[in-house]
Amino acid sequence: MKREANYTSSLDFNKGKVEMVHGSGGKAMAQLIDELFIKTFSNEWLDQMNDQACFELPAGRVVMATDSHVISPLFFPGGDIGALSVHGTVNDVAMSGAIPKYLSVGFILEEGFPLADLKQIVESMAQAAEAAGVAIVTGDTKVVERGKGDGCFINTTGMGVVPAGINMGGDLVQAGDKILVSGTLGDHGVAIMSLRENLTFETTIESDSQSLNDLVAAMVEVVPDIHCLRDPTRGGLSATLNEIAQQAGVGMQIYEQQIPVKAQVKAACEFLGLDPLFVANEGKLVAFCPEDKADELLAVMQSHSKGQDAAIIGEVTEDSLSFVQMQTAFGGNRMVDWINGEQLPRIC
C-alpha cells in the first residue's frame, strides 16, 4: 500500500539537493522515500512500507553477502555506482552457486548532493535489479554534513537460495583442479583509472560491470560439482588466487598467454603502470573445477553471452606454501604475490 502523501510540493529532481533534513526521520525523509525510492524500486515487499521486508523461503540453505560501494567517480563508462552496487552483491551471492533473490540498500548521502544525480543512480539500480531478477525489498537513508562524506555511498546486502546438491567454497579447491576465467581481465579498473587520469583512447574502455547470476546458473546446471566460484574484484585475479590458495592450502600455476586481456587494456595498463592481474573486475568470475569437467565447463561458458572470452588459465597444484606462480609469455615462471601497496583506491 502507498502512503497518503500530503506534501506541500513535489521534490525538485532538476535543481534540488540532498539536505540534512532528508535523513532526519521526519516528513522530508518520508517524501524522499515515497517520491524516489518506493516509486522507482516498487515491488510487493518494499511497498508494504515496514521497517523490514518479509518473504517466504523454502527450507534449505540461504546465502547472505554484503558490499559497500564508495567508487569515485560515481559515473563512469559502462556504468555508475547504482548499477555497480547491484552487480557487486548479486555476484557475491551468485558465487556460492545460489540464486540471488532479495537486496537491501543503505544510502549514505552527503548534504548538497544533487537530487538529479541521486535519481539517476536509483534508476540505474532499479534497471540492474530487474535485469538480474532480484527485488530491492528494504532500505535506509542517512545524510551527513557537507565535507563528511563524498556524494553517495551505497551498501547493498543480498540474499539468495542455494539449489539442492550445490556445495562450493574456497576450502573445497584441490590440487588438480583447473582454473577458468569467464572473460577479459582488468576492464573495470582500467576504465576507472583512465577516467581519473583523463586518458583518452581511440575507443573508450568500458567497465565490465554486470550481474553474473545467469552465467552461474548455466554453469551449475551442466557442471554441478564446480568446487569454487569467486569474482576477482578489488585486488584482481592475483588477490583472488592468493586468497583461495591460502584458504585451501594449495598452490596455483597459471599461464600468462592463456589469460584473456583486451589489447587496449594491456596498453593502458602499461601506460598507467598497472598489471592487469591486480586490477579489479566487476563482471568476471574465476571457476575451479575437477580436471575432467573443465572442457565441458569451458564450452558452457563460451556459449553464454557473458562468457564468450572464457579460458582455462591454469591449474591448482600441491604446495604447502600456497604460492601462486605464473609462466610468463617468455617461458619463465614468476610469483604472483598479493598487492601490498595501494594500487587502486576506491575502485568499487
Add this chain to the structure above:
Amino acid sequence: MKREANYTSSLDFNKGKVEMVHGSGGKAMAQLIDELFIKTFSNEWLDQMNDQACFELPAGRVVMATDSHVISPLFFPGGDIGALSVHGTVNDVAMSGAIPKYLSVGFILEEGFPLADLKQIVESMAQAAEAAGVAIVTGDTKVVERGKGDGCFINTTGMGVVPAGINMGGDLVQAGDKILVSGTLGDHGVAIMSLRENLTFETTIESDSQSLNDLVAAMVEVVPDIHCLRDPTRGGLSATLNEIAQQAGVGMQIYEQQIPVKAQVKAACEFLGLDPLFVANEGKLVAFCPEDKADELLAVMQSHSKGQDAAIIGEVTEDSLSFVQMQTAFGGNRMVDWINGEQLPRIC
C-alpha cells in the same frame, strides 16, 4: 578454517591508523580481516572466509532489515556506534515479531582513523551480538581518503525467522487498538545532544541503546495477535505514530500525562529546545494491540527488565485524515505533526 597468516608484523592496535591500503583488496586488507574482524566476531559461518555466508533455514517467512549508522560522536554515554549498529538492526528485525539470527556488517572507514577506536567499536559489536544471540556472518570493509568520510560509518543488515502464526505490520493497525510504549522516551537523543552541547547534569543521561528481541519474544508469547511493533528511532514517537497513522489510514489519540519521560530528560529537553516526542530512542518500542489484550500485554512488558516503565499511552481512532493528537497535561488537545526541520542530525 583460518587463513595461514604470513604477515611480516601484527597490526598495531595502540598507535596504528586505518590506511587506504586496508581497503584495497590486497594483503593489508586480509590482515585487518584476520587480526580484527575474524578474530573478534569468530563464528562457524564467518570463519569459512568466503565472500558470502551460507546457513540452513527452516521453511517459512524470513525477514530482512538494513540500517546504516553515521552517529556523531562515535562514542557516547551508554554506548558507541558499534553496539548501536547491532541494536538498531536487531530491533528492526524483531519489530516484525521475527527472531533475529544473522547480521552482515559493512564498514566505511576514513583514512587515518585510529585502529584502537576501530578495535573498541568491533569489540562492542561482538558483545552486543552475543547478548542479542545473533551472529555476524559476513562483512565488507572500504576505506575513503581523509576528508571524504567521518571516521567510521557502519551498515548492518539483519535476517530473522518469523514464528508461525505471527503477522504484524503497520497496515494491520485498526481503530480501537491500544498504543503502548516499553519505557521512557527521548533518552538516546538527549544523551547525544547533551554530549554535543557539552551539557552536564548531576547524573549523566545515558543512551537507551539496547536490543529488544528478548522483550519482543516475551510479548509475542503471551499476546501473539499484537498488530504492530515499531521502534521509535529517528523522528521519535511522533514520526512513528504519524507513519503508522498514514500507513493504516487511522488516527491516533495519545495522552501526555501517560507518556513516560525521565525528569532529567524533560529538563534537558526544555534547556535544548527539544520535544521528547520528536527525539530518537534506540532501545524502546511502540506496540499496537487489540483493546482487550492491552492490560495483559502491559503486564508482560512491565515484568521484563527492558519494559519496567512500559505504559499504555493512548488509542487508535477512526480518522480519514490520519491525524495524531495529544491531550496535554493541561487538558487541551494538540496536533502531533511530523518534524519538518532538521531537529537532530546524525543521531544514529
